Amino acid sequence: MAERPKSVDEYKRWLRDEHNATLKRAESHYDSVVRKIHADVLASDAWTALNDNLVTMNQRYLVKTGYPLFVTQNGLRLYRKSFDSFLVKTFRKNVLNNAEWPDPPPNGWLLPENWFTRINDIVRTLLVVKYLDGVTFAAAEIVQLFESNQRDCEAHFEARTEGYYAAHLYASFPVTIPRVDWDTQGVIVPLELQITTQVQEVIRRLLHAYYEERRVTITSEESESWQWDYKSPEFSANYLGHVLHYVEGMIVEIRDRQEPQIR
Numbered sequence: 611m612a613e614r615p616k617s618v619d620e621y622k623r624w625l626r627d628e629h630n631a632t633l634k635r636a637e638s639h640y641d642s643v644v645r646k647i648h649a650d651v652l653a654s655d656a657w658t659a660l661n662d663n664l665v666t667m668n669q670r671y672l673v674k675t676g677y678p679l680f681v682t683q684n685g686l687r688l689y690r691k692s693f694d695s696f697l698v699k700t701f702r703k704n705v706l707n708n709a710e711w712p713d714p715p716p717n718g719w720l721l722p723e724n725w726f727t728r729i730n731d732i733v734r735t736l737l738v739v740k741y742l743d744g745v746t747f748a749a750a751e752i753v754q755l756f757e758s759n760q761r762d763c764e765a766h767f768e769a770r771t772e773g774y775y776a777a778h779l780y781a782s783f784p785v786t787i788p789r790v791d792w793d794t795q796g797v798i799v800p801l802e803l804q805i806t807t808q809v810q811e812v813i814r815r816l817l818h819a820y821y822e823e824r825r826v827t828i829t830s831e832e833s834e835s836w837q838w839d840y841k842s843p844e845f846s847a848n849y850l851g852h853v854l855h856y857v858e859g860m861i862v863e864i865r866d867r868q869e870p871q872i873r
Contacts, residue, residue, distance in 0.1 A: 614711055621701045629721055635790070636722040637693045643726055643787045644690050647733055647799055650785040652688055656759045657801075660752065661685050667751045671744060677865070679744050681808050686735045688801075699729055726787065727797050730780055734802035738811050741865070742858040745805050749777045752803060756781045772844070773851020774814070776806040809854050 612628050615621040625631040651657055664680070671679035691699075700720045708715045720728050739748055749765045756763035763781040768774055780800040788794055806814070836844035 612712065615701070615705050618698060618701055621705060622697075624705075625721075629719065631722055633697075639722070639788070639790050640693045640696065640726075644732055646787050647783075647785050648688060648690050651733055651783050651801055654783060656756060656761050656781065656783070657688070659755060659759055663751070663755055667748065670751070671747055674747075675741075675743075675866070677741065679739055679748065681738045681740055686737065688733055688735050691729075691732050691734070696725075696729060696732065699731075700725055703728075722790075727799060730800045731802040732799060734804065736811075737803060737805045738808055739805065740808055742807055742855075742862050745777050745807060748805050749779060752779055752781075752805075771848070773848040773855070775810055775851065775855045776804050776814075779803040779805065807858055809858055810851070813851055813854060 612624060615624045622633055625633065664685070665683070668679045668683070671677070703715060703720055705711065710716065717728070718724075726732065737748055737752075739745055746767075749767075753763045753765055761781055761783070763779055766778045766780075768776050768778055780802055782798050783801055784796060784798055786794050786796050836842050836848065839845055
């Protein structure tokens, strides 16, 4: 039985030794696939409709609340996940968060032959709203928009122990991607749309490196819970997210007590 990998480097060796994965070839293939997915999504009618609807969405929220929905009126950008980040995510799913180890996770190992349809944020975009209630408003609008374009779209509202708050929407896109042998195949991939507030986005950027480091670290179950270790980095970083989420809720409550004003 193979020893459980404790780092990304050990995980790479595990993929090579236990599953005959050639990572250089996998990375080259990944880059080709992700470029094709990115191009297909950008060229789709659903992506165009989403960008075209942002102005209307903002106007509806303005009429409802008296305040603008978005921080900026710029169009959405579509981001591609790097191979290194992608590989780390498969490490978390195959190893770190796999309660069945040494057996595969419930839906099987994520390996080069199947992992493109098993990771849900290969392509993603970010929508930043001004106020907390704008998250649920924008999520409902976008789900309705995609469903009207005959595309499945699910919304998940994240509220994590570590103080992360955001809506994650997953819309299905049919794309054609190259195989390793340079033939092609049609697959359905999700586009991830993250919706967060201006304040939460600032905090996310500030703490991004900290969270990424923690997410690839195996911690001992016997270690003291961070909720009681007020000197730990986790204590200040995680509770900052919770406190700001509460403050944002109070801001919206006070705002809604006032007469709506166009601003």
